[in-house]
Amino acid sequence: MTPGQSSSLRMPSFLHGDYSSVHQKTRKEGLRCGGQYREDGSFPAPRQMSEMPPGEVLVVHEGVDFQRERPAWRLYMVSNVKRGMWEALDWPNTFEVDDLYEAFCRETAWGALYFAIGRTAPMSAERVALRLQSVLRFWEPLQSVRYLFSSPNATLTLDELMGASCDWAMDAWCPVAAPVRARLETAAERMGRATREESLEAMLRQMPRVLTFARGLKHQNVVADPSFQRQRLSTLDPSAFERVSGACTSELLGQVYAWDRLLGKQ
Structure with a gap:
């Protein structure tokens, strides 16, 4: 854990609530991000952050979010922030803005995780290395909660989540028997300098x-x-x-x- 980093996971409040409210809040956040980017080329930090209690569940994949009327932390709805941002900018080519927003988000635990497990293009060796390195920097706070990813009935640890979502990267870049974190570290290092x-x-x-x-x-x-x-x-x-x-x-x-x-x- 880096100096000054909390051992608890802090999340933007716009990602919490029932599905309808999170959808509204994330669109509003996207419009706010797009508006500031149009003005000065930067993105605003979330207005309000909340600390997740240890063991609380974070929904990271839309496919397992069946109880939409239930208040929950919905990380996958970062995608709706991006849609709101595109709406605000109304530009035909958003690739550069997407790259800058990702870089901005990777400086946070929640953003690092979203981009590491989401398989968002581009999926080059260089880009995936940056995503994995970001997750590894925030490993301790991300380890404090549980995740819904592949089944609505099975909560996963961070190791299990990364094993399920990034197994392809470990198999391709670190095909050895070792703990998940160690394999991700090796994979990220190799991808980052790959010829x-x-x-x-x-x-x-x-x-x-x-x-x-x-x-x-x-x-x-x-x-x-x-x-x-x-x-x-x-x-x-x-x-x-x-x-x-x-x-x-x-x-x-x-x-x-x-x-x-x-x-x-x-």
């Missing part, structure tokens, strides 16, 4: 997992061939390679489908 060749090897390690999610491939035997995968990944242009360099399962799955379609046209 193109190191990213390529990480992606190839991830390909067997990726193919378990592929459905309806017409050229399964070809795209499953490691030599074919290596050749196609090696010849991606710098921008396309950067996009998949983190070895995220969903990004690589999109690449597999693109290869399969291309083979069908040959």
